[in-house]
Amino acid sequence: MELSHDYQRVYVWEQPVRWFHWINAASVVALGVTGWLIAHPPAFMTAQEASFGYWFGTVRFVHFLFGYIFAANFAFRVYWSLVGNKFANWRNFFPMTAAQIRQIWAVLKVDVFQSSNKAVHTLGHNSMAYFTYAGTGFLTVFQIVSGFALYAPTSESWFPQLFTWIVPLCGGEFTLRIFHYAILWAFVIFTTIHVYLTFYHDYVEGHGVISSIVGGWKFMEKHQAEAEQATGISAFPELKEKTPAAQPTTTAKAKTKPHPAG
Amino acid sequence: MNNVTATVPTVYEQMVSRGVSRRDFLKFCAWMGAYLGLENQASAQIAKAIETKRRIPVVWLHFQECTCCSESFLRSSHPIVADILLDKISLDYTETLQAAAGHQAEEILQDVITKHKGEYLMLVEGSIPLGADGCYCVVGGKSAIDTVKEVAAGAKAIVAWGNCACSGCVQGANPNPTRATPVSAIIKDKPVVNVQGCPPIAEVMAGVLVHLLTFDRIPQLDSLGRPNAFYSKRVHDTCYRRASYDAGLFVETFDDENAKKGYCLYKVGCRGPSTYNSCGTIRWNNGTSYPIQSGHPCIGCSEANFWDNGPFYQRIPNFPGFGIESTADKIGLTIGGVTAAAALTHAVLTNVRKRDEIGEGPGENAEKAEATKQGGES
Known part of the structure; x- marks a missing residue:
């Protein structure tokens, strides 16, 4: 009994990862709303002269502004996947080991189809989630490249010009525009599932998934945390040696302290 | 070869013989310089080129097309364009305007490409069908694809007129039954100047010809092969x-x-x-x-x-690969709706299937999990 209540508090999401998440969330919302407006401008019947209004220009400006924020933020996250803690490491995002692939199947069985009740406990994301974020990362790269390529003709800056190579690849700007717009829907659908699943995991597993993206800490019963480390889904052997995060108070990055029994 | 060209009058001499005044000629040069986006002094360069350069032989080929490019060119607002550039300067072979016909016409074509090898301009109107061994477009017993390759081999420069020659236009639209192919997809060893539009603007066509005549090289092109002077700005x-x-x-x-x-x-x-x-x-x-x-x-x-x-009158077009009348919005809304419904079902199901795990108190939760762990250890 004593053992089963021995919660461990593990610092999972470092501050840069949390900042990335929320800046990214804000950018996706801003880009989604303005992108939708650009594709479907509402009808304002007005007698005003064109030269006195600029609301549509402003909507486009906000879209371009957040495009830059979105891109810079993503570039930072890519950098952090090289220097951040093991939960942020880029290796997690690609199912390269047998353990990761096994876990993807396990997650599909346990959480999605619920044909098994054997819970999958992971401290970072589970492999399925990491893999999904590799997908959204790919979409993000496409949106950044196509977005700047579409923005290039209206910009004097050198930066957007770096991306114009994608235009002939997609068969012209018009087709590129359709793809750039259609992926807005992919983000809408991703966000729906993403938000639902965080609620689901928090509700079912009680690891504090939702609060972890605010404060960075997750809670897990000690034996589960140890099991997680043993399976090493988010801990690759060489990384594990560098930062043995499972052991409390060994490094600043992996601060853990026992949580008072609940 | 030099003797042959020496007897040919310069472009300017031809203009004068057609009754073009010096004043009109200079106006034309300034006008072309402006269209080409050149500096003020460039009009003198153009004037000099037209005064001194000999007639350039031109072969204007017609394949899968409607001749709207020719029509557009003929309707240029400036008489010098159609009169001199097209009629007088050069046109040695063009199916739709030449007087010659049959074997005589084909002979002229052979004549030009052998006698003026490396000197003539090749202007192409229309796409080239590759389907059925090129049977869909045969002129004088020769398929378009053979003609294009033969003429392109000795051409000084190649210009593709209009959307057909640049990207296949309507006959190249999905499903493209004749495999209509643009010139640039066939001629890989030489740059092709894509003068886009259906048809291109007459002044743009004239500008490209004047550029070739004046500077003896092809104009600066964008990533799709279009001259920057006319196609670098969005409508x-x-x-x-x-x-x-x-x-x-x-x-x-x-x-x-x-x-x-x-x-x-x-x-x-x-x-x-x-x-x-x-x-x-x-x-x-x-x-x-x-x-x-x-x-x-x-x-x-x-x-x-x-x-x-398409459709032309819709802001969000039909999404490729999903059939007619499916826009990105319809597809997105459908998938989004299914996703939301799936999440809702999943949430209900979770409460049923994971009743044990969710548990009321933390103690119960932990005990159950512990039991599961010990029971299911493998």
Whole structure:
């Protein structure tokens, strides 16, 4: 009994990862709303002269502004996947080991189809989630490249010009525009599932998934945390040696302290 | 060869013999320089080139096309263009205008490409069908593909007129039954100047010819092979209705008050924002008007595959690969709806299936989990 209540508090999401998440969330919302407006401008019947209004220009400006924020933020996250803690490491995002692939199947069985009740406990994301974020990362790269390529003709800056190579690849700007717009829907659908699943995991597993993206800490019963480390889904052997995060108070990055029994 | 060309009059001499005054000639040079986006002094360079250069032999080939490029060129606002550049300077072979016919005409073509090897201009109007061994377009017993390869081999420069020759136009639209192919997809060893549009603007066509004549090299091209001088600006950015766009004033339907006021045609499908052409600046018919000015949205005729990006009057087109009438929005809404329903079902199911795990108190939860762990250890 004593053992089963021995919660461990593990610092999972470092501050840069949390900042990335929320800046990214804000950018996706801003880009989604303005992108939708650009594709479907509402009808304002007005007698005003064109030269006195600029609301549509402003909507486009906000879209371009957040495009830059979105891109810079993503570039930072890519950098952090090289220097951040093991939960942020880029290796997690690609199912390269047998353990990761096994876990993807396990997650599909346990959480999605619920044909098994054997819970999958992971401290970072589970492999399925990491893999999904590799997908959204790919979409993000496409949106950044196509977005700047579409923005290039209206910009004097050198930066957007770096991306114009994608235009002939997609068969012209018009087709590129359709793809750039259609992926807005992919983000809408991703966000729906993403938000639902965080609620689901928090509700079912009680690891504090939702609060972890605010404060960075997750809670897990000690034996589960140890099991997680043993399976090493988010801990690759060489990384594990560098930062043995499972052991409390060994490094600043992996601060853990026992949580008072609940 | 030198003896042959020495007897040929210069372009200017031909103009004078046609009754063009010095004043008109200089005006023409200044006008062309302006269209080409050159500096002031360049008009002198153009004048000098036209005064001193000999006639360039030109072969103008017609394949799968409607001759609207020729028609456009003939209707150029300046008489020198059609009269001198097309009629007098050069045209040695062109199926639609030449007097010669049959074997005689084909002989002339052979004559030009052997006698003037490396000197003649090759102008192509129309796409080249590759389907059925090129049977869909045969002129004088020779398939278009053979002619193109033969003539291109000795051409000094190659110009593709119009959307057909540049990207296949309507016959190249999905499913492209004849496998209509643009010139640039066939000729890989030489640059092809793509003079896009359906048809291209006459002044643009003339400008490209004058550029070739004056500078003896092809103009600067963009990533799609179009001359930058005419295709570097979007119709949208040169549109006189642009202010309405920025102010968010849009035509909703073609018969509404906004259409009457001349608001932006963005919402009724205008392709201006993704179309590169000079319509907004040079305009058509002696600078009289262009589609948007007459209340019709741009259909993007100077862009590849513009027929497949339909319908023309819809802002969000049909999404490729999902059949007719499925826009990104319809697909997105459907998948989004299914996703939301799935999440809801999943949430209900979770409460049933994971009843044990969810548990009421933390103690119970932990004990159950512990039990599961010990029981299910493998």
